[in-house]
Amino acid sequence: MLRIPRRFAVAVVALAAVLAGCSDPDAGAAPEPSAQPLAQSPAPFDQPDVTFAAQLVSQHQQGVDLASSADSRAANAELKAWAKRFVETHEPEIAQASELLESWGQRPPEDPGLDGNRPGKVTDADVGGLAALSGTAYDKRFVELMIRHHEGVIDTASQENAAGENPRARELAGKLSRSQQDEIAELRKLA
Numbered sequence: 470m471l472r473i474p475r476r477f478a479v480a481v482v483a484l485a486a487v488l489a490g491c492s493d494p495d496a497g498a499a500p501e502p503s504a505q506p507l508a509q510s511p512a513p514f515d516q517p518d519v520t521f522a523a524q525l526v527s528q529h530q531q532g533v534d535l536a537s538s539a540d541s542r543a544a545n546a547e548l549k550a551w552a553k554r555f556v557e558t559h560e561p562e563i564a565q566a567s568e569l570l571e572s573w574g575q576r577p578p579e580d581p582g583l584d585g586n587r588p589g590k591v592t593d594a595d596v597g598g599l600a601a602l603s604g605t606a607y608d609k610r611f612v613e614l615m616i617r618h619h620e621g622v623i624d625t626a627s628q629e630n631a632a633g634e635n636p637r638a639r640e641l642a643g644k645l646s647r648s649q650q651d652e653i654a655e656l657r658k659l660a
Contacts, residue, residue, distance in 0.1 A: 514573050514635040521629035521638055524587050525566040525645070526577045528625065529559045531591055532618050535599070539611060544604040548611065548659045555615075555652070562645070569638055589621010612660040619649040619656070 532555065539552035567577040591614050599610050622645055629642035 512635050512637065514569075514638065515633065517629060517632035518635040518638040519570065519573060519575055521625060521633055521642060522566040522569045522573075523575070523578050524625045525622070525641075526563055526570070527587065528589060528618065528622050529563045529566070530578075532615065532622075533559050533563070535591065535596070535611070535614060535618070538600070539607075542599075542603045542607045543611065545608050545659060548608050551655060551659060552611075558648075562641070565641060569635070569641075573635075587621065588624035589618045591618055609660065612656050616653055616656055619653045622649045 536552040536555040536559075539549050543549050543552065570577045595614055599607065599614060602610055626642035626646040626649070629638055630646070633639050633642065
Protein backbone atom coordinates (compact mmCIF):
# COMPACT_ATOMS: atom_id res chain seq x y z
CA MET A 470 0.00 0.00 0.00
CA LEU A 471 1.14 3.49 -0.87
CA ARG A 472 1.62 5.80 2.05
CA ILE A 473 1.13 9.54 1.51
CA PRO A 474 2.99 11.73 3.94
CA ARG A 475 0.67 13.67 6.17
CA ARG A 476 2.09 17.09 5.26
CA PHE A 477 1.59 16.37 1.60
CA ALA A 478 -2.04 15.37 2.21
CA VAL A 479 -2.75 18.56 4.14
CA ALA A 480 -1.16 20.62 1.37
CA VAL A 481 -3.28 18.86 -1.29
CA VAL A 482 -6.50 19.45 0.68
CA ALA A 483 -5.61 23.14 1.20
CA LEU A 484 -4.77 23.56 -2.47
CA ALA A 485 -8.05 21.89 -3.45
CA ALA A 486 -9.97 24.25 -1.18
CA VAL A 487 -8.26 27.31 -2.68
CA LEU A 488 -8.84 26.09 -6.22
CA ALA A 489 -12.48 25.33 -5.45
CA GLY A 490 -12.88 28.89 -4.16
CA CYS A 491 -11.38 30.28 -7.38
CA SER A 492 -13.76 28.26 -9.55
CA ASP A 493 -16.85 29.64 -7.79
CA PRO A 494 -17.37 33.18 -9.11
CA ASP A 495 -19.36 34.20 -6.05
CA ALA A 496 -17.03 32.79 -3.41
CA GLY A 497 -14.83 35.43 -1.87
CA ALA A 498 -14.74 37.52 -5.02
CA ALA A 499 -14.85 41.28 -4.86
CA PRO A 500 -18.21 42.64 -5.91
CA GLU A 501 -18.42 43.61 -9.56
CA PRO A 502 -18.74 47.30 -10.26
CA SER A 503 -22.29 48.44 -10.82
CA ALA A 504 -23.31 49.02 -14.41
CA GLN A 505 -24.82 52.33 -13.31
CA PRO A 506 -22.56 55.02 -11.85
CA LEU A 507 -23.26 56.04 -8.31
CA ALA A 508 -25.29 59.20 -8.08
CA GLN A 509 -23.09 62.14 -7.31
CA SER A 510 -24.15 64.24 -4.42
CA PRO A 511 -25.31 67.61 -5.69
CA ALA A 512 -23.00 70.56 -5.20
CA PRO A 513 -24.10 72.92 -2.45
CA PHE A 514 -26.35 75.80 -3.34
CA ASP A 515 -27.94 78.71 -1.52
CA GLN A 516 -30.78 81.20 -2.02
CA PRO A 517 -28.69 83.58 -4.18
CA ASP A 518 -28.04 80.63 -6.54
CA VAL A 519 -31.77 79.91 -6.79
CA THR A 520 -32.57 83.60 -7.32
CA PHE A 521 -29.90 83.86 -10.01
CA ALA A 522 -31.08 80.82 -11.97
CA ALA A 523 -34.77 81.78 -11.72
CA GLN A 524 -34.08 85.36 -12.81
CA LEU A 525 -31.87 84.13 -15.63
CA VAL A 526 -34.62 81.87 -16.99
CA SER A 527 -37.04 84.77 -16.83
CA GLN A 528 -34.62 87.36 -18.28
CA HIS A 529 -33.44 85.17 -21.11
CA GLN A 530 -36.95 84.07 -22.03
CA GLN A 531 -38.04 87.68 -22.26
CA GLY A 532 -34.96 88.46 -24.37
CA VAL A 533 -35.71 85.53 -26.69
CA ASP A 534 -39.30 86.72 -27.04
CA LEU A 535 -38.13 90.23 -27.94
CA ALA A 536 -35.46 88.99 -30.36
CA SER A 537 -37.95 86.72 -32.10
CA SER A 538 -39.90 89.77 -33.24
CA ALA A 539 -36.91 91.31 -35.06
CA ASP A 540 -37.16 89.07 -38.09
CA SER A 541 -40.48 90.55 -39.17
CA ARG A 542 -40.12 94.11 -37.82
CA ALA A 543 -36.50 95.23 -38.09
CA ALA A 544 -35.16 97.16 -41.09
CA ASN A 545 -31.47 96.44 -40.48
CA ALA A 546 -30.42 93.03 -41.87
CA GLU A 547 -27.47 92.90 -39.44
CA LEU A 548 -29.83 93.47 -36.52
CA LYS A 549 -32.05 90.64 -37.78
CA ALA A 550 -29.01 88.34 -37.96
CA TRP A 551 -27.91 89.43 -34.46
CA ALA A 552 -31.39 88.67 -33.08
CA LYS A 553 -31.35 85.21 -34.65
CA ARG A 554 -27.95 84.44 -33.08
CA PHE A 555 -29.25 85.77 -29.77
CA VAL A 556 -32.13 83.26 -29.78
CA GLU A 557 -29.81 80.40 -30.75
CA THR A 558 -27.33 81.12 -27.96
CA HIS A 559 -29.76 82.03 -25.19
CA GLU A 560 -32.20 79.13 -25.46
CA PRO A 561 -29.50 76.65 -24.32
CA GLU A 562 -28.68 78.96 -21.40
CA ILE A 563 -32.36 78.92 -20.41
CA ALA A 564 -32.20 75.13 -20.42
CA GLN A 565 -28.99 75.17 -18.35
CA ALA A 566 -30.47 77.48 -15.71
CA SER A 567 -33.67 75.40 -15.64
CA GLU A 568 -31.62 72.23 -15.11
CA LEU A 569 -29.81 73.88 -12.20
CA LEU A 570 -33.12 74.81 -10.59
CA GLU A 571 -34.50 71.30 -11.05
CA SER A 572 -31.34 69.74 -9.61
CA TRP A 573 -31.98 71.86 -6.49
CA GLY A 574 -35.63 70.77 -6.27
CA GLN A 575 -36.89 74.13 -7.54
CA ARG A 576 -39.32 74.84 -10.37
CA PRO A 577 -38.22 77.15 -13.19
CA PRO A 578 -40.47 80.19 -13.69
CA GLU A 579 -43.17 79.56 -16.26
CA ASP A 580 -43.92 83.16 -17.24
CA PRO A 581 -41.18 85.79 -17.52
CA GLY A 582 -43.72 88.52 -16.87
CA LEU A 583 -44.53 87.23 -13.38
CA ASP A 584 -41.13 87.72 -11.80
CA GLY A 585 -41.67 91.07 -10.18
CA ASN A 586 -39.14 93.84 -10.37
CA ARG A 587 -35.93 92.19 -11.53
CA PRO A 588 -32.94 94.07 -12.96
CA GLY A 589 -33.33 95.06 -16.62
CA LYS A 590 -36.93 93.97 -16.88
CA VAL A 591 -38.70 95.16 -20.01
CA THR A 592 -42.23 96.16 -19.00
CA ASP A 593 -45.44 95.16 -20.73
CA ALA A 594 -45.75 98.78 -21.88
CA ASP A 595 -42.27 98.55 -23.44
CA VAL A 596 -43.19 95.33 -25.24
CA GLY A 597 -46.46 96.84 -26.46
CA GLY A 598 -44.69 99.96 -27.68
CA LEU A 599 -42.11 97.88 -29.53
CA ALA A 600 -44.83 95.77 -31.15
CA ALA A 601 -46.36 98.93 -32.59
CA LEU A 602 -43.11 99.87 -34.35
CA SER A 603 -41.39 98.67 -37.50
CA GLY A 604 -38.44 99.68 -39.64
CA THR A 605 -35.78 102.01 -38.28
CA ALA A 606 -37.98 103.15 -35.38
CA TYR A 607 -38.26 99.50 -34.31
CA ASP A 608 -34.50 99.02 -34.70
CA LYS A 609 -33.70 101.97 -32.44
CA ARG A 610 -36.16 100.97 -29.70
CA PHE A 611 -35.20 97.28 -29.92
CA VAL A 612 -31.53 98.14 -29.34
CA GLU A 613 -32.43 100.37 -26.37
CA LEU A 614 -34.55 97.65 -24.75
CA MET A 615 -32.01 94.90 -25.39
CA ILE A 616 -29.19 96.98 -23.89
CA ARG A 617 -31.32 97.54 -20.77
CA HIS A 618 -32.11 93.83 -20.73
CA HIS A 619 -28.42 92.90 -21.02
CA GLU A 620 -27.44 95.31 -18.26
CA GLY A 621 -30.00 93.56 -16.06
CA VAL A 622 -28.43 90.16 -16.80
CA ILE A 623 -25.00 91.57 -15.92
CA ASP A 624 -26.43 92.87 -12.62
CA THR A 625 -28.01 89.48 -11.89
CA ALA A 626 -24.72 87.71 -12.70
CA SER A 627 -22.80 90.13 -10.44
CA GLN A 628 -25.14 89.33 -7.55
CA GLU A 629 -24.51 85.61 -8.11
CA ASN A 630 -20.76 86.09 -8.20
CA ALA A 631 -20.90 88.10 -4.96
CA ALA A 632 -23.15 85.78 -2.95
CA GLY A 633 -23.75 82.48 -4.76
CA GLU A 634 -22.33 79.20 -3.52
CA ASN A 635 -22.88 76.74 -6.37
CA PRO A 636 -19.83 76.36 -8.63
CA ARG A 637 -21.88 75.69 -11.79
CA ALA A 638 -24.08 78.73 -11.18
CA ARG A 639 -21.04 80.93 -10.51
CA GLU A 640 -19.34 79.67 -13.67
CA LEU A 641 -22.47 80.44 -15.71
CA ALA A 642 -22.68 83.90 -14.12
CA GLY A 643 -19.08 84.67 -15.07
CA LYS A 644 -19.63 83.52 -18.64
CA LEU A 645 -22.81 85.57 -18.92
CA SER A 646 -21.23 88.70 -17.56
CA ARG A 647 -18.60 88.60 -20.31
CA SER A 648 -20.95 87.59 -23.14
CA GLN A 649 -23.56 90.20 -22.24
CA GLN A 650 -20.93 92.95 -22.29
CA ASP A 651 -19.80 91.76 -25.73
CA GLU A 652 -23.40 91.75 -26.97
CA ILE A 653 -23.98 95.29 -25.66
CA ALA A 654 -20.95 96.43 -27.68
CA GLU A 655 -22.40 94.72 -30.77
CA LEU A 656 -25.81 96.31 -30.20
CA ARG A 657 -24.29 99.78 -29.89
CA LYS A 658 -22.68 99.33 -33.30
CA LEU A 659 -26.05 98.34 -34.76
CA ALA A 660 -27.92 101.33 -33.31
